[in-house]
Amino acid sequence: MFRDACFQDDCNAEPEVEIRDEGLTLNVEDVETPLYEGCAKYTKLSAIVVLYKHKATHGLSDKGFYEILGILREMFPLDNVLPESLYSAKKLLKVFDLGYQKIHVCINDCCLFRKELKHLEKCPKCGESRWKLNTKTNHIYKGVHAKVLRYFPIILRFRRMSRSVEMTNDLTWHFTHKSQDGKIWHPVESPAWESIDDRWPCFALEPRNMRLGLSTDGFNPFRKLSTKHSCWPIVLVTYNLPLWKCMSQENLILTLLIPRPKQPGNDIDVYLQPLIEDLN
Known part of the structure; x- marks a missing residue:
């Protein structure tokens, strides 16, 4: 399923909700301290970023990453500041993590237990418990959610995009690089894009306004064809x-x-x- 969406604000409207960016605290010493005395290319922080990127790119296990840290610490001079464990490395990188929210969901997908429904024990529509139920004994495990949605707030992610000079230039690329040959090379030349501009001209005047496509598809996280379980990003x-x-x-x-x-x-x-609320 694929849906296109553009989101606009009233030209003169004041924001209804004040959005506060979470403060990021990073130890200056970690940024400036060389990996070891005389090392001009890597600092403590940059070395961990490179190693953790390698871990993520190649699907390296936590155990494998821990072993690599140990091997490198033995190879480098004794005064190296490479973290001794995966926990220490993650703690150093935690400042860059924007995190996510866990939201309890009705087992029958009737509602999200948030806002005015946050403290309910049962779904107001179908009456099912929000907690896990043993179907054989009907025992309810309070505190163990039956189903949970993970939401990654987008506002801070958009703000982080705007902190990069290169990214801010890229976000206005569509405004200055329209096709001149009458062919559609980019969505900016599409009739749908022009329709949005005609309907909301105030929105179209600001090239930094976000034009977003919403996409989803299911996949089996367990890589087994014998199970029907699916996960939907x-x-x-x-x-x-x-x-x-x-x-x-x-x-x-x-x-x-x-x-x-x-x-x-x-x-x-x-x-x-929650996504639509943040987009609005």
């Missing part, structure tokens, strides 16, 4: 970016992760509530 695509960047992996924004034993179908609207 909701991904935002930023159409402001140049053609060769808007669909690149590093620019796709994961916003929601829906764990389910089956596909969400029309009930996906329930899960989209």
